[in-house]
Amino acid sequence: MPIVQVEMLKGRTLEQKRALAQKVTEAIVETANCPKEAVKIIIREMDFENFSQAGVLKCDE
Amino acid sequence: MPIVQVEMLKGRTLEQKRALAQKVTEAIVETANCPKEAVKIIIREMDFENFSQAGVLKCDE
Amino acid sequence: MPIVQVEMLKGRTLEQKRALAQKVTEAIVETANCPKEAVKIIIREMDFENFSQAGVLKCDE
Amino acid sequence: MPIVQVEMLKGRTLEQKRALAQKVTEAIVETANCPKEAVKIIIREMDFENFSQAGVLKCDE
Amino acid sequence: MPIVQVEMLKGRTLEQKRALAQKVTEAIVETANCPKEAVKIIIREMDFENFSQAGVLKCDE
Amino acid sequence: MPIVQVEMLKGRTLEQKRALAQKVTEAIVETANCPKEAVKIIIREMDFENFSQAGVLKCDE
Structure with a gap:
């Protein structure tokens, strides 16, 4: 029943998401x-203007 | 003050969202x-390549 | 596949949660x-010192 | 290490997000x-048909 | 209507949470x-065994 | 910068969480x-009365 949310910046390919879903699921199962x-994964992609670190938006870095 | 987040795959019509907001609100109030x-509902829609079950992306099922 | 998260203040009884799970699920299905x-519900309960509205913690209202 | 998620309706300018990231970070640090x-901020923007209050979608208000 | 979630490690005092709620609300309003x-803030506190960075739990650092 | 949230029922040991943090981090990096x-993981544990599937709380199954 684990529900996993992965929050990351935009730009990963479908191939990367496919691999991520498979490998993270295996890691959880193990x-x-x-x-x-039972393992569900939600991938959330962020625009570069919607994430900040140390007070600076990613698009301004 | 309940805040409800509903995570689901893309594809529901405005009419369905309207009904969902109304019925879920009633269920919470009751x-x-x-x-x-006091009841706020956030609907989040996922692309088929952003959700996986059993390690397989929805778009690959 | 809808995943529902309900965020609310502490204090509901088991009976209330049971009813909430049932009624919200029905509302989503319908x-x-x-x-x-396919409907999963996560209930999250907040302490009164962990929620604020208009800048004031619930425990200070 | 605080991770802050700000959920709001669409429509803020880049300038507003820039200011929000800076000011909220300062508020957390202080x-x-x-x-x-250590402070990370995720901004999530909602469509007007994906948020409801009192059972009514924002786009219908 | 902004809903803010602040995820941080356990250990802040009530006084700190009070200040955080006030200052973050002001930052959002401004x-x-x-x-x-319209500004709601949810504070979520994590145990040191429920957060990891670089693959290492906080309690093991 | 990926931020991963793992939602699961209570009951895992510290040893399991330690392994989960390590393996999931490796899966994301790869x-x-x-x-x-850059990989941060938040583990959230749910009480059996705070999760429902098909409208039935886990504690009632």
Whole structure:
């Protein structure tokens, strides 16, 4: 039943997301001891003007 | 003051969202015992390449 | 596949949560057109010192 | 290490987001006692048909 | 209507949370151009065994 | 910069969380192409009365 949310900047390819979904699911199954079918992953992509670190937007870095 | 977030795949019509907002609000008011005005709902829609179950992206199913 | 998160102040009884889970699930099924089994609800309860409105913590109101 | 998520309706300019990132970061640093570099802010913008209050979508108000 | 979630490690005092709620609200009002009453803040506190950076739990650092 | 949130039922040991943090971080680094230091993981544990599937609380299953 683990629900995983991955928040990251835009720009990953479909191929990368596909690999991410597979590998993160495996990591959860292996360590949290749950069936593969129970793992759900939500990927959220952020625009560069919607993330800041140390008070500076990513698009301004 | 309940804040409700509904995460679902893209594809619902405005009419469905309208009904969802109304019915979920009623369900919260009735069971959590709070005024209607206090219930806020955020709907988040996911692309089919941004959700995976059992390690497989929705767009690959 | 809708995943619902309900954020609310502490204090609801188990009976209220039970009703909330049932009614909100029904509302989602009816309006988002998905099977009952697909609806997951996470309830998050907040302490009164962890929520503020208009800049004032709930515990100070 | 504070991670801040700001959920708001669409329509703010880049200039407003820039100011928000800076001022909210300062507010966190000052009150939570942490280094500026540790503060991350995610801005999430909602469409008017994806937010409801009192059971009514923003786009219908 | 901005809803702000602040995720941070446990250990802040009530006084710090009070100041945080006030200052962050002011920062949002000033930059996002909205009434004070509309700003809601949820503070979420994490245990040191529930946060990791670079693959290492905070409690193991 | 990926921020990962893992929502799961209570009951995992510290050892399991430690392994989860490590393995999930590795999975993200490998597939999203980012430095290890950039990956942050938040683990959220739910009580059995705060999660429902198909309208039934976990504690009632």
